[in-house]
Amino acid sequence: MNGITGHSLFRRLEHAAALLLALLWMAPLLYAVWAAIHPPEYAIHFDLLAPISLENFQVAWSRAPFARYFLNTFILVTTILAAQFVLCTLAAYAFARFEFPGSGIAFALVLLQLMIMPEVLIVENYKTMSQLGLVDTISGIGLPYMASAFGIFLLRQTFKTVPKDLEDAARLEGCGPLQVLWKVYVPLARPTYVAYGLVSISYHWNNFLWPLVITNSVTTRPLTVGLAIFGAPESGVDWSIISAATLLAVAPLLVAFLLFQRQFVQSFMRAGIK
Amino acid sequence: MSSVPKISQRYVVGWLLLMPAAVLLAMFTHYPAVATLAESFFSSGSAIRPSEFVGLDNYRLMLDDEVFWKVLRNNAWFAVGTIPVSIGLAILMAVWVNSRMPLQGFVRMCYFTPTVLPMIAVANIWLFFYTPEIGLIDQISGALGFGSHNWLGDPDTVLGCIIVLAIWKEAGFFMIFYLAALQAMSPELEEAAQLEGASRWYFFRRVTFPLLMPTTLFVLINAVINSFKLVDQLFILTKGGPDNASSLLLYYIYEVAFSFLDQSYASTLTVVLLAILAVIAICQFVFLDKRIHYQ
Numbered sequence: 408m409n410g411i412t413g414h415s416l417f418r419r420l421e422h423a424a425a426l427l428l429a430l431l432w433m434a435p436l437l438y439a440v441w442a443a444i445h446p447p448e449y450a451i452h453f454d455l456l457a458p459i460s461l462e463n464f465q466v467a468w469s470r471a472p473f474a475r476y477f478l479n480t481f482i483l484v485t486t487i488l489a490a491q492f493v494l495c496t497l498a499a500y501a502f503a504r505f506e507f508p509g510s511g512i513a514f515a516l517v518l519l520q521l522m523i524m525p526e527v528l529i530v531e532n533y534k535t536m537s538q539l540g541l542v543d544t545i546s547g548i549g550l551p552y553m554a555s556a557f558g559i560f561l562l563r564q565t566f567k568t569v570p571k572d573l574e575d576a577a578r579l580e581g582c583g584p585l586q587v588l589w590k591v592y593v594p595l596a597r598p599t600y601v602a603y604g605l606v607s608i609s610y611h612w613n614n615f616l617w618p619l620v621i622t623n624s625v626t627t628r629p630l631t632v633g634l635a636i637f638g639a640p641e642s643g644v645d646w647s648i649i650s651a652a653t654l655l656a657v658a659p660l661l662v663a664f665l666l667f668q669r670q671f672v673q674s675f676m677r678a679g680i681k
Numbered sequence: 682m683s684s685v686p687k688i689s690q691r692y693v694v695g696w697l698l699l700m701p702a703a704v705l706l707a708m709f710t711h712y713p714a715v716a717t718l719a720e721s722f723f724s725s726g727s728a729i730r731p732s733e734f735v736g737l738d739n740y741r742l743m744l745d746d747e748v749f750w751k752v753l754r755n756n757a758w759f760a761v762g763t764i765p766v767s768i769g770l771a772i773l774m775a776v777w778v779n780s781r782m783p784l785q786g787f788v789r790m791c792y793f794t795p796t797v798l799p800m801i802a803v804a805n806i807w808l809f810f811y812t813p814e815i816g817l818i819d820q821i822s823g824a825l826g827f828g829s830h831n832w833l834g835d836p837d838t839v840l841g842c843i844i845v846l847a848i849w850k851e852a853g854f855f856m857i858f859y860l861a862a863l864q865a866m867s868p869e870l871e872e873a874a875q876l877e878g879a880s881r882w883y884f885f886r887r888v889t890f891p892l893l894m895p896t897t898l899f900v901l902i903n904a905v906i907n908s909f910k911l912v913d914q915l916f917i918l919t920k921g922g923p924d925n926a927s928s929l930l931l932y933y934i935y936e937v938a939f940s941f942l943d944q945s946y947a948s949t950l951t952v953v954l955l956a957i958l959a960v961i962a963i964c965q966f967v968f969l970d971k972r973i974h975y976q
Contacts, residue, residue: 505695531713
């Protein structure tokens with residue numbers, strides 16, 4: 408019996424430690440919320456009776472074109488996702504079901520992008536974009552990411568698990584390759600699309616380096632780049648307002664995450680174990 | 682209908698399906714990788730002086746460039762400081778979240794939240810933590826009777842600050858992979874161990890940890906890649922300073938290309954980064970189960 412009480416005491420300590428670490432992990436976000444909803448003089452000292460106000464959000468919103476940044480990020484993320492779905496589906500189908508000559512080498516060349524991400528090639532890709540006249544455009548930000556090795560790989564794995572009989576049945580009914588893809592493979596791969604979509608959206612909502620390099624005006628800058636300019640020490644904006652702006656920028660993704668937490672975690676898991 | 686045209690027809694369809702993605706990949710991954718290598722053998726052109734072939738001059742310049750060696754050293758320390766701790770924490774988090782405990786969902790959410798937040802945004806918050814005197818860390822250390830410290834302004838502590846932020850940002854992301862692996866593990870193993878009277882620590886050391894090895898290798902590879910890719914925080918926290926004490930290779934490449942406008946030298950530095958990534962790729966190929974990619 409002694410062993411069991413000692414055991415459960417240890418368990419309780421463990422639970423306490425887990426909870427403490429969780430709170431520590433949340434602390435930066437909680438602090439940002441504190442600073443954002445209180446007047447600036449409370450940003451550096453904590454008083455439970457401090458008055459709550461949303462003025463910081465109004466000030467942040469009016470000092471930088473955040474509405475435009477939101478629109479840019481939204482267009483960017485949806486364009487990339489739509490293009491990725493189309494391009495990766497087609498390529499994954501080719502790798503999963505068509506054994507054409509050179510497919511092995513082609514697949515290895517595709518996987519190369521898992522190592523050499525577009526972030527690493529900013530110097531050359533900037534040159535290419537200026538030759539194409541796409542510097543400072545939203546397509547310029549998105550293009551290097553549209554053919555995603557990760558997406559192709561993930562969908563190929565999923566398509567391979569689809570029973571061949573289903574394809575044969577569809578073919579007997581007179582479906583061409585694209586119809587088979589659309590009617591058999593795509594519906595069966597829905598969970599993979601959701602998983603990949605969530606990973607892609609969070610990646611591109613948060614992406615910074617390449618958008619920073621390739622944009623230079625308000626009409627193209629995504630939120631991350633806008634926020635970096637807004638929060639620069641030279642801008643002389645105080646903490647409360649930066650916190651408010653930071654929360655504004657992360658709000659849509661954060662709210663989506665808190666609402667669909669289970670799906671997010673499972674999507675990242677699904678994407679990770681393939 | 683003979684089978685020969687049917688097969689070659691499938692070849693054509695296969696290539697056609699692949700074509701759109703292949704064109705974009707070739708344009709923005711394969712071509713620039715090769716072009717970077719070529720560029721590194723030329724001088725930077727200007728309006729009056731066209732670029733010309735200079736052989737290995739850029740590389741000689743690089744070997745004599747103290748900043749290059751410094752950012753490479755920083756990058757190595759950044760990787761060494763970030764990876765073991767974040768992987769260790771990730772395993773701990775996954776084991777906790779996977780066991781029955783109160784507030785399990787809440788705890789998992791807390792661990793994972795940093796992953797969905799943009800680095801730029803969280804760096805803004807952490808900047809305040811590190812600010813001397815009024816920042817949160819100095820306030821706490823002040824209350825405990827320690828003096829104030831310019832965490833980001835001191836070359837001895839700045840890289841540590843960057844490492845702590847990176848650990849916080851990444852541990853929850855790595856936890857996900859371990860969680861997936863733990864959930865795929867048979868619960869009978871633990872039941873059997875309990876019947877045998879094995880302690881939890883013994884069970885973890887002798888059963889769980891070895892079974893997690895493939896996951897650890899996978900996470901390790903990703904962590905090493907990330908340590909060369911993750912530079913967003915520097916734009917907010919330090920701009921690589923003071924005196925390049927916190928600069929990392931990719932950040933230096935950005936500076937050389939877009940602040941000092943020396944494209945050739947930036948290409949030469951990029952070749953080093955590509956070489957490092959190639960070594961990682963080879964390690965992955967040798968150590969990681971090939972199954973993961975080629976099944």
